[in-house]
Amino acid sequence: MGTERWFACELHCHTVHSDGDFTVPGLLEAARTRRLDGIALTDHNTFSGYLQAQNSLSPVVLGGMEWTTYFGHMLVLDCKRYVDWRDALPDTIDEKMRQVHESGGLCGVAHPFQLGTPICTGGHWDYRVRDWSLVNYLEIWSEGAPYLNTSNRRAIRLWASLLDRGYRIAPTFGRDWHRTRGNPLPSACTYLYCPAPLTPDGMKQALRRGRTVVSAGPLFTVETADGKTSGDCIPAVHTEFRFRTDTTRLCALQTENTFVPREIRLYTNGLQEILRLPVSGEAQTAQIPLNAAQWYCATLWGETDGKANTLLAVCSPLYTQPHSNHKER
Template sequence: MNWLPFELHTHTPHSDGIHTLHDMCRKAAELGLRGIALTDHNTTSGLADAARVTDETGICIVPGMEWTTFYGHMLTLGVPYCEWRDLGPKDILKGIDRVHRQGGVVGIAHPFSMGSPICTGCHWKYDIRDWHQIDYMEVWHETLPPLRNHNAPAFEQWTNLLNQGVRIAATAGRDWHHSSENSDPPAFTYLGIAGDDRAVPTEAVVEAIRSGRICVSMGPLVTLELRAGGQTYGIGDVVPQAAGESAELSIQVHTPFRTGGHQLLQGPSYTLIVESNLGELCRGTVTESESAFSQTISSEGLTWLRVRLHGLLGMALADVAFTNPLYFEAR
């Protein structure tokens, strides 16, 4: 599995962004990104130069769009265009079905951002009757997302949905409109891509999001493996009932890549917190020289577990990374 950093929420002058697609991809390459999703507001016209820009910059460009309505903003990835203008506050699932039938995924953008009149439709108001139809949520939004107040209720909602049995992924989205030397550092979404990472097809990106093979981070990649019943499972996998109650959990914090020259990690050590539908399972400490952690756990009663990495981000204590869940079949 190749874990590749992506930015999944971007804009160009084809909607309300400042930099061209080429300029953004050139900057993405400087940041160490492997790809972006182009999600202009209600248009896909910016994709016309995507193939040429990828050839010139090496950045994978995933086709997408941000449905921008009075009732909320939704990201559609992996499909060039799906109609959205006939969707009212109670029939968003009709539009989601159109995306799914074309092989794409949908994600709620910044669900707890300030809405009208400050930002028209930015606060999510659509009625979701079946949360299983939503592929992912943007729980970290904007630059320095762990320190943004509107991201805390998004993370909490994601946790509540997991506790209800909804297997929904979580991502970061810079909502990238412009760049400057004084910009705060963004978070990135690492995607677990199977196969050759030299040319990443859109289908592989979509499948990684759909499967929840995701780590969201301000820098370091956090991966986990669970050994149970003679098999090994990772982020996004489902552990079958037959795997038994005792399992060996292994977590690895990989060397962070530097984002545009920012030195993000300031502390000598960071705390790994393993949490689940049953609450916190265990915790440990990692450092640059001791970056692995293992623990035997009981899977009794578990439906999901994930890992958070907590410590100093600049001068503030905050989460600096988290994994998407590993799931367990219901008993």
């Protein structure tokens, strides 16, 4: 296994195999142009495009499908056996997700607060999940201009409330990429922490372990002195957090925008802010007295596109022990 590093990925893509305009080679080319290291192919209710994409090395492709139903859209990745999505109902979704996990797959909630339209019914998440430990990841940002979209603020609040209840769910961005034309700038990406070189399985394990950073472009990361990072569990003691802000790692799509990182803010349970640190250089540290059974989420704020005080990046949390609601799977 190689050394781990952060890879820029787009985890929500469509092609002509569902309602996208991209052919599969066209999507791969567009991802290469944007210097994305990996993508997840998530056509609506089909994985037929994956045959054309599975051997791609640039970008690396993780196969999946977007369960597109009246009660919500669920992203299912790398499921080794077909699980029938057609009879998924609000009260049976837990059982469906269990079947996905038994078949080796991952479950993600797509755009939970998207407004339905006559064309795209069911974009709003109405499934009654009882056991949120069955959900691996949730799109806290979706579509082209995530930090300008108010439904993303609701998604962040939903995600934080689940963290408060002890669930560990990786935050992701999903562009819901269908075509190049007409997609508003700016966009974003999900960075995944994986062994190099990137592989589909590496992407999958990063999502499973919560090793994600959602970003409008800058690579912003947090780790402890002994190398623990997003998704990891750490002792509830006084700990040094090391923040890195790398504005050189931007997908090509974002280079039209300028980013001026201004502040690092650290949040914990109840979305309580416990640290505000002006950005000064690429690497910074802060001493944080950690409490037990909490989550700690580092975020980056600054200016982009002329707008001040804008959320630029969200790191998946680190968690302190013990965490009673968490179930291993």
